[in-house]
Amino acid sequence: MKITFPYMGPVFAYRKLFEGLGHEVVIPPRPSQRTIELGIKYSPEFICFPFKIILGSYLEALEQGADLIVTTGFIGACRAVYYGNLSERILHKLGFPVEVTVFDSPGEDLRGFLRNCRKLGNHTPFPKVVRTLELVIRLIFAHDYYQKKLNHLRPYERIPGNCSRKWIEIQQLLDSCNSLKELKEVLPEANRIIAGIPIDPERTILKVGLVGEIYLVMESFANHEVEERLAKLGVEVVRNQYISNWVTHFVLPPKRLLRQADPYLKHSAGGHEKENIGYILKYRQMGFDGIIHLLPFGCMPELVTQSLIPALSANLNLPILSLSLDEQLGWVNHMIRLEAFVELLWTRYGQAKEKINDGKVVCRS
Amino acid sequence: MAKLFVGVDVGSVSTNMVVIDEEGNPLAAHYYRNDGQPLQVIQEGMAVLAESIKPATIAGVGTTGSGRLLAGAVLGADLVKNEITAHAAAAVHFHPAVQTILEIGGQDSKVIVIRNGVVTDFAMNTVCAAGTGSFLDHQAERLKIPIEEFGELALTAENKVRIAGRCTVFAESDMIAKQQFGFSKAEIINGLCEALVRNYLNNLARDKQLLEPIVFQGGVAANKGIRAAFERELKTTIIIPQYYHVMGAVGAALLARKQWIRTGKDSQFRGFADLNIKFIPKTFECNFCSNRCEIIRVEQEQKVIAVWGDKCGRYSESISA
Numbered sequence: 001m002k003i004t005f006p007y008m009g010p011v012f013a014y015r016k017l018f019e020g021l022g023h024e025v026v027i028p029p030r031p032s033q034r035t036i037e038l039g040i041k042y043s044p045e046f047i048c049f050p051f052k053i054i055l056g057s058y059l060e061a062l063e064q065g066a067d068l069i070v071t072t073g074f075i076g077a078c079r080a081v082y083y084g085n086l087s088e089r090i091l092h093k094l095g096f097p098v099e100v101t102v103f104d105s106p107g108e109d110l111r112g113f114l115r116n117c118r119k120l121g122n123h124t125p126f127p128k129v130v131r132t133l134e135l136v137i138r139l140i141f142a143h144d145y146y147q148k149k150l151n152h153l154r155p156y157e158r159i160p161g162n163c164s165r166k167w168i169e170i171q172q173l174l175d176s177c178n179s180l181k182e183l184k185e186v187l188p189e190a191n192r193i194i195a196g197i198p199i200d201p202e203r204t205i206l207k208v209g210l211v212g213e214i215y216l217v218m219e220s221f222a223n224h225e226v227e228e229r230l231a232k233l234g235v236e237v238v239r240n241q242y243i244s245n246w247v248t249h250f251v252l253p254p255k256r257l258l259r260q261a262d263p264y265l266k267h268s269a270g271g272h273e274k275e276n277i278g279y280i281l282k283y284r285q286m287g288f289d290g291i292i293h294l295l296p297f298g299c300m301p302e303l304v305t306q307s308l309i310p311a312l313s314a315n316l317n318l319p320i321l322s323l324s325l326d327e328q329l330g331w332v333n334h335m336i337r338l339e340a341f342v343e344l345l346w347t348r349y350g351q352a353k354e355k356i357n358d359g360k361v362v363c364r365s
Numbered sequence: 366m367a368k369l370f371v372g373v374d375v376g377s378v379s380t381n382m383v384v385i386d387e388e389g390n391p392l393a394a395h396y397y398r399n400d401g402q403p404l405q406v407i408q409e410g411m412a413v414l415a416e417s418i419k420p421a422t423i424a425g426v427g428t429t430g431s432g433r434l435l436a437g438a439v440l441g442a443d444l445v446k447n448e449i450t451a452h453a454a455a456a457v458h459f460h461p462a463v464q465t466i467l468e469i470g471g472q473d474s475k476v477i478v479i480r481n482g483v484v485t486d487f488a489m490n491t492v493c494a495a496g497t498g499s500f501l502d503h504q505a506e507r508l509k510i511p512i513e514e515f516g517e518l519a520l521t522a523e524n525k526v527r528i529a530g531r532c533t534v535f536a537e538s539d540m541i542a543k544q545q546f547g548f549s550k551a552e553i554i555n556g557l558c559e560a561l562v563r564n565y566l567n568n569l570a571r572d573k574q575l576l577e578p579i580v581f582q583g584g585v586a587a588n589k590g591i592r593a594a595f596e597r598e599l600k601t602t603i604i605i606p607q608y609y610h611v612m613g614a615v616g617a618a619l620l621a622r623k624q625w626i627r628t629g630k631d632s633q634f635r636g637f638a639d640l641n642i643k644f645i646p647k648t649f650e651c652n653f654c655s656n657r658c659e660i661i662r663v664e665q666e667q668k669v670i671a672v673w674g675d676k677c678g679r680y681s682e683s684i685s686a
Contacts, residue, residue, distance in 0.1 A: 032657050161678040225676060310572040319486070332431065337489060340449035344484050351483070 001099070002026050004066035006083075007057045009218060009243035010143035012175040013136050018070070020132030022122045026066035028057040031221050035060055040327055042090055048079060049296035049326045050215035053222060055087050062096050070120065073102040078270040078301050135180055137247070142187065144242040146170050149194055151238070154231035156199040164228060166193050203234070206345050209283035210239040211276040212294035213302050216325055217241040223294055224331035226338070230292075233342045238288070240279055241272070249275070257282065264308050271301025280312055280320070289345045290319040292338075297326035319344055368424040370625070371414070371634075372618025373407065373440065374448065374611065375399075375432030378471025378498060379584060380406045381611040384418055385618045389458060393417050394611045403432050407439055408640050415637040425625040426634045427451075427617030438663055438671030439644055441635035444621045451616030453477050453484045456580045458619055459606050464576040467595065467603070468612075469565070469585035471498045476570045488569050496565045498585045500533050504540070504557060508550055515554060519590025522555035524548070530560025558590035562598055580604045582612040642666060651675060 007028040015025045039056025084102035106113040154163040177183040227237045257278035295302035313320045321341040374381040384393045427444040428436040429451040437445040466477040478486040505512040529539040586609040663671040672680040
């Protein structure tokens with residue numbers, strides 16, 4: 001069977017996982033306008049925006065011959081729980097003989113989890129499974145490590161777009177390794193690429209935390225390249241939604257972070273809203289200038305966060321901009337808000353500086 | 366020679382042009398309807414402007430509004446700013462104590478919170494145009510009332526009529542229903558003004574502290590009915606600045622002036638003569654990668670002067686270089 005999966009994060013690493021287990025793989029293409037249009041056409045109108053993108057990318061992968069979709073479910077979360085089953089029904093109705101395997105949390109359904117593992121395991125010898133898993137996990141962590149690094153460097157880059165171009169090179173480099181040994185060999189090369197980016201470390205920049213619904217925060221095509229657009233305005237964007245983080249938090253829930261959110265929200269509404277509130281508080285402690293919160297139109301857990309934003313913003317004395325994204329809105333409309341928000345942050349920054357430096361303001365237009 | 370600054374606000378419905386002097390006093394203000402052709406309006410408007418200010422040097426040009434990129438490229442602007450910052454700059458210039466700005470334009474409405482002369486918070490309507498000028502325009506046309514008399518007429522209403530203001534479609538059917546019950550035009554229009562204000566305050570200004578003094582600007586500020594409805598809802602008087610209809614353009618000019626004072630750089634303004642040469646916008650889909658960006662390109666005499674829409678910078682970087 002030809003396996004495909006949702007487009008999210010380091011997709012090349014997932015390919016290595018399934019190829020290591022002896023399957024054929026179809027990588028879904030990076031979502032484009034066509035993907036989104038396909039997704040909208042066959043999705044329920046009021047389903048979340050990420051579902052529409054994912055369904056569109058499944059359809060594109062099916063066109064390329066995929067016939068098994070592997071995805072995650074996890075009982076207790078928001079509507080995302082039903083993404084797997086819902087997409088299966090839609091695809092069957094459209095006449096695709098596709099199978100959807102949904103991995104639920106082993107804590108909730110151990111038997112189903114093991115059954116899925118056995119099925120995908122494909123009688124691969126155990127040592128090989130372990131080796132493949134280790135490589136995949138290391139690739140995911142390396143991918144996210146370099147992405148964080150580049151996000152940090154981007155506002156300082158001397159040649160506009162340089163970081164984004166180098167990012168493609170680094171991804172290709174990571175994609176080229178098929179064993180832990182090869183991975184070890186390419187890491188110095190990746191470090192060299194990063195060190196070779198001409199930067200201007202003297203630049204005054206702002207720091208903004210990006211929180212919200214994980215898919216929109218992680219995927220640049222879904223959030224209209226918000227990180228790159230902000231970098232052009234002299235803003236470094238820091239986020240904590242990465243696949244590596246998700247894996248870490250799955251194994252070790254960030255109890256302290258979640259506890260900090262308690263005064264605002266006692267119970268989880270099913271998404272990442274407690275984590276997001278925890279990060280807003282953490283970013284404040286780290287001295288960030290502002291927060292940008294992204295949510296898909298109609299996302300229930302993030303609407304909970306959004307409703308707490310006025311209180312958070314007032315208590316923390318921290319500007320927070322909440323943007324609701326979907327397929328209806330172009331980036332032009334968001335750019336106005338982003339620009340005005342960054343302007344607001346620069347003014348605040350200038351005032352704070354004025355207090356410290358007694359009038360010597362470092363400010364850019 | 367006097368140093369002047371030009372501000373251009375290309376909005377969805379109108380294009381506004383303002384000239385200010387070195388002290389920030391407006392010398393000329395023009396308001397044009399776009400009629401879907403902002404490029405032509407910019408060219409014609411600038412020609413009129415050139416007549417009215419001779420002789421002087423243009424020391425800076427600022428553009429704002431949803432067409433700010435196009436206007437910036439065509440004019441060779443020194444500063445391209447979002448309209449929230451521009452509106453705030455203009456309001457603070459004329460009314461330094463202002464704490465709240467209500468702005469309703471052709472297709473969008475904003476609320477801007479100012480403290481100590483600085484923007485501290487803002488909100489802007491999203492997809493729906495229910496509370497904006499275009500909707501009023503449309504209804505005025507349907508009722509055969511010139512938009513200029515719309516507000517005056519609302520003030521003559523004797524009875525209160527409640528119109529659903531959540532959505533233009535529902536508002537219109539509700540207006541027709543009320544009309545069939547025999548309410549007068551004035552009463553229906555007054556109901557509409559109140560619905561618009563209610564919608565604005567409940568959606569946009571929710572969670573915002575609207576402190577006095579409150580300044581109301583944008584094209585809709587000309588509407589006395591809306592102003593009266595705001596004053597009734599907020600139980601306070603509302604200031605309407607003299608240049609309420611072109612405040613965005615004034616703000617852009619003021620910001621260009623501020624930048625000039627700070628940097629002292631010469632303007633990149635293309636010059637009035639050069640604006641008469643035809644600008645040709647073209648659009649195509651780039652097939653270089655899977656993004657398939659829609660690229661918009663403006664040419665003048667076979668020379669590309671501006672490119673937008675490419676995510677990777679393939680086209681736009683070749684321009685700036």
